[in-house]
Amino acid sequence: MGARLLGGATAAVLVFGGLGAIGAAAAPKGPGPRYTAGAAGAGDAYFPFAGNGGYDVQHYDLDLDYTPPAPAPAPLEGRLDGTATIDLVATQDLDRFNLDLRGMEVESLTVNGKTAAAVAPPMAGAEVDGAAYWHVQDDDARVWELTVQPRPKLKAGQRATVVIQYGGVTTQPEDIEEALYGWVTTRDGAMVASEPDGSMTWYPVSDHQTDKASYSFAITVPEGKVAVANGIQPKPEETADGLTTWYWDAPDAQASYLTTASVGDFELRETRYSSSGVPIIDAVDLDLAPNRLATTNASLARQADMIDFFENRFGPYPFTAYGSIVDDDDIGYALETQTRPIYSTQAGEGTVAHELAHQWFGDAVSPERWQDIWLNEGWATYAGWMWTEEAGGRTAQQSFNAWYAPARTPAYWQLQIGDPGPMGLFATQVYNRGAGTLHALRVEVGDEAFFEGTRLWLERYDDSAATADDFRAVYEEVSGEDLDEFFETWLYDQVKPPADWVQP
Ligand code: ARG
Numbered sequence: 001m002g003a004r005l006l007g008g009a010t011a012a013v014l015v016f017g018g019l020g021a022i023g024a025a026a027a028p029k030g031p032g033p034r035y036t037a038g039a040a041g042a043g044d045a046y047f048p049f050a051g052n053g054g055y056d057v058q059h060y061d062l063d064l065d066y067t068p069p070a071p072a073p074a075p076l077e078g079r080l081d082g083t084a085t086i087d088l089v090a091t092q093d094l095d096r097f098n099l100d101l102r103g104m105e106v107e108s109l110t111v112n113g114k115t116a117a118a119v120a121p122p123m124a125g126a127e128v129d130g131a132a133y134w135h136v137q138d139d140d141a142r143v144w145e146l147t148v149q150p151r152p153k154l155k156a157g158q159r160a161t162v163v164i165q166y167g168g169v170t171t172q173p174e175d176i177e178e179a180l181y182g183w184v185t186t187r188d189g190a191m192v193a194s195e196p197d198g199s200m201t202w203y204p205v206s207d208h209q210t211d212k213a214s215y216s217f218a219i220t221v222p223e224g225k226v227a228v229a230n231g232i233q234p235k236p237e238e239t240a241d242g243l244t245t246w247y248w249d250a251p252d253a254q255a256s257y258l259t260t261a262s263v264g265d266f267e268l269r270e271t272r273y274s275s276s277g278v279p280i281i282d283a284v285d286l287d288l289a290p291n292r293l294a295t296t297n298a299s300l301a302r303q304a305d306m307i308d309f310f311e312n313r314f315g316p317y318p319f320t321a322y323g324s325i326v327d328d329d330d331i332g333y334a335l336e337t338q339t340r341p342i343y344s345t346q347a348g349e350g351t352v353a354h355e356l357a358h359q360w361f362g363d364a365v366s367p368e369r370w371q372d373i374w375l376n377e378g379w380a381t382y383a384g385w386m387w388t389e390e391a392g393g394r395t396a397q398q399s400f401n402a403w404y405a406p407a408r409t410p411a412y413w414q415l416q417i418g419d420p421g422p423m424g425l426f427a428t429q430v431y432n433r434g435a436g437t438l439h440a441l442r443v444e445v446g447d448e449a450f451f452e453g454t455r456l457w458l459e460r461y462d463d464s465a466a467t468a469d470d471f472r473a474v475y476e477e478v479s480g481e482d483l484d485e486f487f488e489t490w491l492y493d494q495v496k497p498p499a500d501w502v503q504p
């Protein structure tokens with residue numbers, strides 16, 4: 001488990017004092033449209049400043065230039081310069097709105113072609129003349145907010161295109177309190193893994209899964225480096241003057257934390273296909289240790305079979321492509337980046353099944369609040385139990401029994417997986433008690449209702465986000481049972497659930 005500091009947890013109290021105008025101002029009085037500031041956060045209690053309000057992003061076009069670090073002993077620092085073209089629709093009459101951007105400097109910003117002036121953050125409530133932007137970055141307060149004041153103002157329903165040129169030096173966080181996430185600079189490139197709120201370290205974004213969008217990428221790197229993002233290559237890479245530009249298109253609705261644009265000494269492998277026709281595009285680091293490469297190759301060879309198996313249980317694979325990025329660098333975990341998970345040092349078979357299952361659980365249907373993380377990690381872990389059974393190992397019931405049997409500390413059972421706190425997002429209990437919850441639910445309602453509910457859940461909330469209450473409602477609907485007490489026991493009771501769901 002990673003009990004390390006993740007973004008934003010303590011920032012709620014810091015809206016006032018010193019930071020200037022980063023939040024919503026009071027609505028002006030009088031008739032006519034009431035142009036107000038969009039909220040500085042998406043309303044997630046765990047990360048109050050992640051995401052923003054007042055608009056809905058349709059598409060991010062990211063044009064990135066990246067120079068990886070020079071060989072050791074040069075500092076482990078890269079240089080990233082980007083142009084982000086963001087298509088959005090205002091969802092209220094907007095005087096101002098925010099984007100999240102951390103550790104990068106904005107060089108220019110336009111809204112619908114009109115240049116905005118860089119200004120110092122005004123005092124809360126103060127007026128600013130004309131089209132303008134300001135950027136508040138307070139690492140101690142964990143507040144990173146880029147405020148855009150468009151002129152003319154945006155009416156609700158109006159589309160706008162925001163073009164932001166920005167750049168900065170990229171590093172690996174030195175603070176061991178800080179999880180290795182976001183644009184993680186490596187000696188041979190970058191390992192880009194942004195859960196939960198690290199996308200703001202590499203592009204201006206509404207960094208919350210309640211605002212999904214499609215993406216396109218053009219990533220320019222030194223010739224010989226390979227840049228791999230989500231989706232498919234719409235056209236081949238182009239090389240000129242020692243630089244190669246890699247193009248990727250991700251047309252499916254995608255949460256910001258599932259975006260990647262990793263750079264390294266990868267071998268981009270020939271596309272293979274699942275039997276349902278999903279293209280599988282893998283990128284494997286050429287510097288993987290030989291035994292780890294063998295493990296990786298064996299696991300990746302099973303991806304098509306895993307897609308078949310999960311499609312059979314859960315319904316169609318939800319996106320236009322799949323494939324894995326396997327980096328020899330180590331961030332300590334793998335991540336289910338959409339259509340293209342990323343792995344540290346090797347890809348083991350269990351982990352490959354886990355990250356693939358996340359494409360349905362987490363990626364296609366995302367947790368509406370970070371509090372609902374067990375819906376991601378419980379499901380991916382449970383799907384791993386199912387794959388183990390399919391592959392001839394323990395049955396899912398045996399995995400449940402094996403998890404349930406051992407005596408554990410009171411502290412283990414104290415963690416409420418339905419509300420683990422921002423520091424507990426990736427606690428082992430979220431994974432294993434989460435999987436136990438799903439298996440117990442299956443035993444409780446029976447296989448038929450369980451899989452019917454699962455498909456209904458995936459269909460109803462495809463390309464969006466939902467909560468644990470939405471989840472409960474689906475299984476109550478298909479089973480006709482009241483599951484309130486069941487979920488109370490499994491998600492919130494701070495003791496070991498009774499043995500009712502253990503079976504031979
Ligand atoms: N969601 C990832 C998984 O598949 C884990 C992410 C862990 N992140 C972290 N910062 N420790 O399990």
Ligand code: ZN
Binds near residue numbers: 336354358376377380
């Ligand atoms: Zn996971």
